[in-house]
Amino acid sequence: MAQTEKKGGLLRKSSASKKPLKEKVVLMYDEIFTTEDPSKCNPRFWEELFLMKVNLEYLEGKLEALDGEELMKIKDNINCLFQHCIQALGEEHPIRVVNALQTLCALIRGVHQKNKSTSGFDIINMLVGFDKAELCMKNLMESLDSLLCAEGSESLKSLCLKLLLCLVTVTDNISQNTILEYVMINSIFEAILQILSSPLSRREHGYDAVVLLALLVNYRKYESVNPYIVKLSIVDDEATLNGMGLVIAQALSEYNRQYKDKEEEHQSGFFSALTNMVGSMFIADADEKISVQTNEAILLALYEAVHLNRNFITVLAQSHPEMGLMTTPTSPIPATPVTPLGTTPPSSDVISSAELPLDADVQTSNLLITFLKYSSIVMQDTKDEHRLHSGKLCLIILTCIAEDQYANAFLHDDNMNFRVNLHRMPMRHRKKAADKNLPCRPLVCAVLDLMVEFIVTHMMKEFPMDLYVRCIQIVHKLLCYQKKCRVRLHYTWRELWAALINLLKFLMSNETVLLAKHNIFTLALMVVNLFNMFITYGDTFLPTPSSYDELYYEIIRMHQNFDNLYSMVLRLSTNAGQWKEPASKVTHALVNIRAIINHFNPKIESYAAVNHISQLSEDQVLEVVRSNYDTLTLKLQDGLDQYERYSEQHKEAAFFKELVRSISINVRKNLAFNTLSQELLLKEFSTIS
Numbered sequence: 001m002a003q004t005e006k007k008g009g010l011l012r013k014s015s016a017s018k019k020p021l022k023e024k025v026v027l028m029y030d031e032i033f034t035t036e037d038p039s040k041c042n043p044r045f046w047e048e049l050f051l052m053k054v055n056l057e058y059l060e061g062k063l064e065a066l067d068g069e070e071l072m073k074i075k076d077n078i079n080c081l082f083q084h085c086i087q088a089l090g091e092e093h094p095i096r097v098v099n100a101l102q103t104l105c106a107l108i109r110g111v112h113q114k115n116k117s118t119s120g121f122d123i124i125n126m127l128v129g130f131d132k133a134e135l136c137m138k139n140l141m142e143s144l145d146s147l148l149c150a151e152g153s154e155s156l157k158s159l160c161l162k163l164l165l166c167l168v169t170v171t172d173n174i175s176q177n178t179i180l181e182y183v184m185i186n187s188i189f190e191a192i193l194q195i196l197s198s199p200l201s202r203r204e205h206g207y208d209a210v211v212l213l214a215l216l217v218n219y220r221k222y223e224s225v226n227p228y229i230v231k232l233s234i235v236d237d238e239a240t241l242n243g244m245g246l247v248i249a250q251a252l253s254e255y256n257r258q259y260k261d262k263e264e265e266h267q268s269g270f271f272s273a274l275t276n277m278v279g280s281m282f283i284a285d286a287d288e289k290i291s292v293q294t295n296e297a298i299l300l301a302l303y304e305a306v307h308l309n310r311n312f313i314t315v316l317a318q319s320h321p322e323m324g325l326m327t328t329p330t331s332p333i334p335a336t337p338v339t340p341l342g343t344t345p346p347s348s349d350v351i352s353s354a355e356l357p358l359d360a361d362v363q364t365s366n367l368l369i370t371f372l373k374y375s376s377i378v379m380q381d382t383k384d385e386h387r388l389h390s391g392k393l394c395l396i397i398l399t400c401i402a403e404d405q406y407a408n409a410f411l412h413d414d415n416m417n418f419r420v421n422l423h424r425m426p427m428r429h430r431k432k433a434a435d436k437n438l439p440c441r442p443l444v445c446a447v448l449d450l451m452v453e454f455i456v457t458h459m460m461k462e463f464p465m466d467l468y469v470r471c472i473q474i475v476h477k478l479l480c481y482q483k484k485c486r487v488r489l490h491y492t493w494r495e496l497w498a499a500l501i502n503l504l505k506f507l508m509s510n511e512t513v514l515l516a517k518h519n520i521f522t523l524a525l526m527v528v529n530l531f532n533m534f535i536t537y538g539d540t541f542l543p544t545p546s547s548y549d550e551l552y553y554e555i556i557r558m559h560q561n562f563d564n565l566y567s568m569v570l571r572l573s574t575n576a577g578q579w580k581e582p583a584s585k586v587t588h589a590l591v592n593i594r595a596i597i598n599h600f601n602p603k604i605e606s607y608a609a610v611n612h613i614s615q616l617s618e619d620q621v622l623e624v625v626r627s628n629y630d631t632l633t634l635k636l637q638d639g640l641d642q643y644e645r646y647s648e649q650h651k652e653a654a655f656f657k658e659l660v661r662s663i664s665i666n667v668r669k670n671l672a673f674n675t676l677s678q679e680l681l682l683k684e685f686s687t688i689s
Contacts, residue, residue, distance in 0.1 A: 025052035032077045046084040054102040063110025079129045089143035101159040105166050112170045141186030148191035154204050161208040168215050169668040175220045189231045196243035206247035214301035218660045233308040245315035249367045251298040252374040258292045259377050294390040297663045306400050316368040317410045376422040382464050395470040399646050402477035411444040412487045420446035425457045455499040459506040465518040472526045480641045482541040490543045497554045500527050505561050521582035528589045533640045552625045559597040592634045599632050
């Protein structure tokens with residue numbers, strides 16, 4: 001007996017002796033793609049259609065094959081199909097609902113492909129017709145809301161979220177997607193929150209729900225009142241906020257795990273063996289090849305939560321076991337595979353602190369630690385555009401955290417100590433730090449470590465000026481909190497001072513190249529003012545008097561760098577060029593640093609001469625410093641502990657517009673056929689009552 005093959009909606013015998021036979025559903029689609037009403041000859045046409053297994057590929061392909069004129073001719077039938085899909089969503093039997101949801105996905109995507117260059121208006125007209133759009137979309141949104149909130153099938157909920165993601169990303173620029181006006185009017189915000197607050201729903205749909213919310217929040221956010229922004233900003237339900245935090249933590253944790261696996265695989269391979277033989281000169285090049293796709297969508301969700309909702313700040317510090325170290329709790333297998341969009345799916349279930357007991361032997365973690373580890377990976381390589389955007393967004397999130405009073409309180413809390421293993425870029429001149437030797441410290445130490453790491457590792461030709469400015473601003477905001485609250489943080493401040501001095505040295509060495517692209521004096525002024533902050537207020541927040549002495553020691557030891565900087569800015573501030581004003585600001589800012597150098601250097605030389613010592617030890621220099629503070633005169637500088645607060649709309653609108661566009665394209669691209677596969681769905685609803 002000849003075997004039967006199935007391809008593109010055709011059933012044909014392998015003997016190929018007869019014309020191929022089409023599936024019944026394909027024949028029904030063909031009837032829709034004529035100018036006649038398909039229900040004229042068959043009154044039960046629409047009823048039968050939603051009992052047929054959807055052929056997504058054929059339906060989308062058919063829509064894409066038509067030109068604009070042909071599509072307009074069958075517009076009435078497309079409108080009719082769309083309206084019958086919405087009616088079918090209210091049917092009792094899930095098979096009809098599943099088929100209606102999938103047909104809607106195909107319709108929306110197919111019509112979008114045809115209307116790529118046009119606005120959302122044309123898509124609305126083609127799908128439902130302007131005259132019926134308001135009522136149809138209201139019914140659609142109410143049906144989706146009911147399905148998402150019902151206690152029924154998890155597979156249906158998954159399809160509802162996929163359909164909503166289809167709707168939201170139908171245009172690259174979501175703010176031009178007029179369909180979203182109906183999603184604003186008929187809010188599904190509460191349904192999304194319900195998913196995030198329920199452990200089972202969150203495990204299966206949390207990722208899609210969080211990405212959907214992040215996109216909806218960005219619809220015309222600067223032009224009109226977006227109800228999703230308003231509602232997200234006032235959520236105070238602990239279970240919901242924790243649920244959102246756990247979804248984000250899981251996605252970031254999965255990225256960290258994938259990176260670590262690739263890193264280990266890389267190190268244990270042939271290249272590692274070769275490196276051991278010839279030395280470590282290739283280490284940096286080898287590690288640059290380690291790449292895991294970044295996840296801007298989940299990072300955007302974290303940003304919106306931190307930026308809009310002050311209650312979410314508490315979620316950052318919520319302790320749970322380290323996700324990568326624990327066993328996954330047993331749970332029901334999802335009825336349909338849920339593939340997060342824009343990244344690979346998390347390999348283990350999202351957990352909540354209530355679902356897993358804390359084990360004394362397991363390192364506890366929290367969302368902030370997971371985020372810091374993620375940041376330390378993506379901020380290593382800023383040459384790649386996606387990583388550059390991710391790195392910038394990480395620094396924006398840290399800026400919001402550094403400005404928040406409550407966040408600072410737990411960052412600096414001595415009773416909340418963690419061992420945070422940040423990823424460090426392999427460099428020839430330093431050894432790889434051993435993970436096990438990391439001390440337990442307040443979380444602010446890890447933030448400062450991350451900033452120091454970035455400063456040290458990105459002094460290169462393609463200088464990421466914007467990221468450096470943000471990095472220095474974060475350090476400044478943390479210091480302002482420490483000064484204000486008199487927090488004496490036990491941190492290795494010398495590492496920060498050394499990094500800052502090396503940064504100034506780099507700016508001077510590459511003056512000509514950098515000035516062609518950047519105003520390096522803005523950054524130099526910020527760095528100098530950090531030193532001024534330590535000089536003026538260090539006695540209120542440095543851990544010990546000897547730490548303050550060490551600050552002076554470092555300034556004196558590295559005085560040549562400050563002297564060179566002064567010479568450079570003096571030269572440019574006395575010329576009538578474009579850099580006159582910014583350079584003169586640095587000249588004025590250097591007044592106290594120069595006073596320290598000019599006061600102590602003669603004293604140190606005199607001490608050496610009297611004691612016949614050619615080179616003084618650190619202790620001897622410190623002795624000179626301590627005994628000569630009384631005669632040092634410094635100027636009081638205003639505004640060192642003041643800063644401009646972060647403002648998205650005025651400074652970051654263009655960045656977020658481009659970022660959301662990129663995420664929208666990525667989400668749409670990843671809503672592939674396999675994520676809408678029917679096989680498992682139909683198993684779940686295998687009997688028709």
